[in-house]
Amino acid sequence: MTVLLFGITKDIVGSSTLSLPVSSTSRLRTVGELKDYLSSTYPRLRNLSSLAVAVNNSYAEDSDKIDNFDEIALIPPVSGG
Amino acid sequence: MTEERYNRQITLKDFGPKAQKTLGGSSVLVVGLGGLGVPVLQYLNAMGVGSLGLIDQDTVELANLQRQVLYSEEDLGRPKLQVALQKLKAQNSETNFHTYDSFLVRENALEIIENYDVVVDATDNFATRYLINDCCVMLNKPFVYGALHGFEGQVSVFNYKGGPSYRCLFPDPPANNEIPNCDDNGILGVVPGIVGNLQALETVKVLTGVGEVLSGQLLLFNGLNQSFQKIRFKPKEENLKISALEETYDIPICHTVPTVSSEELKKLLDGSKFIQLIDVRSFMEFDDYHLQGSHNIPIDELENRLMEIDFDHEIYFLCQSGKRSEVAARIALSQYPSAAVFHISGGLNRYSAVFS
Numbered sequence: 001m002t003v004l005l006f007g008i009t010k011d012i013v014g015s016s017t018l019s020l021p022v023s024s025t026s027r028l029r030t031v032g033e034l035k036d037y038l039s040s041t042y043p044r045l046r047n048l049s050s051l052a053v054a055v056n057n058s059y060a061e062d063s064d065k066i067d068n069f070d071e072i073a074l075i076p077p078v079s080g081g
Numbered sequence: 082m083t084e085e086r087y088n089r090q091i092t093l094k095d096f097g098p099k100a101q102k103t104l105g106g107s108s109v110l111v112v113g114l115g116g117l118g119v120p121v122l123q124y125l126n127a128m129g130v131g132s133l134g135l136i137d138q139d140t141v142e143l144a145n146l147q148r149q150v151l152y153s154e155e156d157l158g159r160p161k162l163q164v165a166l167q168k169l170k171a172q173n174s175e176t177n178f179h180t181y182d183s184f185l186v187r188e189n190a191l192e193i194i195e196n197y198d199v200v201v202d203a204t205d206n207f208a209t210r211y212l213i214n215d216c217c218v219m220l221n222k223p224f225v226y227g228a229l230h231g232f233e234g235q236v237s238v239f240n241y242k243g244g245p246s247y248r249c250l251f252p253d254p255p256a257n258n259e260i261p262n263c264d265d266n267g268i269l270g271v272v273p274g275i276v277g278n279l280q281a282l283e284t285v286k287v288l289t290g291v292g293e294v295l296s297g298q299l300l301l302f303n304g305l306n307q308s309f310q311k312i313r314f315k316p317k318e319e320n321l322k323i324s325a326l327e328e329t330y331d332i333p334i335c336h337t338v339p340t341v342s343s344e345e346l347k348k349l350l351d352g353s354k355f356i357q358l359i360d361v362r363s364f365m366e367f368d369d370y371h372l373q374g375s376h377n378i379p380i381d382e383l384e385n386r387l388m389e390i391d392f393d394h395e396i397y398f399l400c401q402s403g404k405r406s407e408v409a410a411r412i413a414l415s416q417y418p419s420a421a422v423f424h425i426s427g428g429l430n431r432y433s434a435v436f437s
Contacts, residue, residue, distance in 0.1 A: 040349075052314075081118070
């Protein structure tokens with residue numbers, strides 16, 4: 001599973017892309033479970049009260065299903081102007 | 082003069098004299114005269130938008146010049162509103178300008194926005210952005226959004242012909258200090274130029290009906306690898322029915338303290354990584370029973386003993402029921418707002434109940 005990171009999530013993880021091996025993603029069934037999994041690895045992600053997630057370029061809710069072939073994007077709000 | 086001036090647009094197939102005339106009869110409010118507002122205004126003004134509204138109360142500072150290319154060294158210390166008006170007038174004397182010597186706030190927003198066909202969000206803060214969103218939903222005006230982070234930008238058109246609003250993407254503002262701004266985070270000078278130009282393009286499309294408006298799609302631009310990605314999203318009913326502005330758009334400086342469950346704590350403790358677990362109960366309680374690897378700093382002593390904590394790594398506060406640990410986390414966050422601070426919900430009571 002590929003996770004694309006934008007804004008502050010990229011700064012927290014330290015990279016703009018994460019490739020998660022099947023061994024760690026096969027038990028993740030929903031967007032919410034993926035968020036929990038990523039937060040356990042990168043605890044500062046948990047600080048983000050406002051974070052949009054896209055699955056295959058479509059906005060997704062926590063309850064939406066995911067699978068190993070999906071491309072996920074973490075999109076926090078950005079404030080600069 | 083007009084025909085010659087806009088000749089390249091008038092001869093442009095799919096734009097032509099009709100779209101040019103529409104542009105001339107249109108009005109756009111640009112909120113913010115900073116990194117985004119400058120390119121938006123320069124191009125809308127050049128292309129022939131009939132009326133432009135400018136609102137900002139900042140003055141030109143030296144640190145603005147690397148990205149706000151309308152301003153020069155001789156403008157330092159002068160109000161942006163005054164400088165921008167002077168330069169834009171010189172650029173196009175046919176445009177009607179309206180200036181507002183204030184910031185856009187809850188008290189003046191509806192009254193100002195009402196007068197325009199489209200609003201361009203060129204602000205640098207969440208409070209104004211949510212205010213613009215709510216006003217535009219109430220007044221049924223489209224707004225062209227742009228925002229920046231480092232080498233990245235976001236662009237979208239909200240509230241366009243029943244399309245989604247900003248709240249459909251991000252329902253509520255983030256907590257204060259959660260997302261850094263340009264002042265703290267830095268910005269490469271050309272990036273607001275790119276994002277602002279994309280906003281100007283969308284504004285022209287909204288006004289003239291030419292092309293496909295970026296509604297229901299969030300454009301993510303990354304200057305480091307020249308990638309443009311579009312995320313589709315849908316309107317949510319509840320965000321399109323706003324009947325009154327919120328009481329305040331100020332984002333309170335209160336930190337939500339993220340919690341960690343007993344189960345998550347157990348996983349962390351069983352893992353191979355060292356975790357910084359601070360038990361904030363009294364010395365007596367700690368002496369009686371504590372989790373292996375936890376460090377005792379009683380809550381009453383915490384403020385004076387913060388130096389015992391490594392704020393570059395995650396910090397987990399623990400107490401008996403989860404109350405003192407939450408207070409402890411707030412104390413720590415008030416001193417180190419960007420630290421990764423957590424507290425264990427339910428404390429040792431819940432942990433022992435689950436794992437005894």
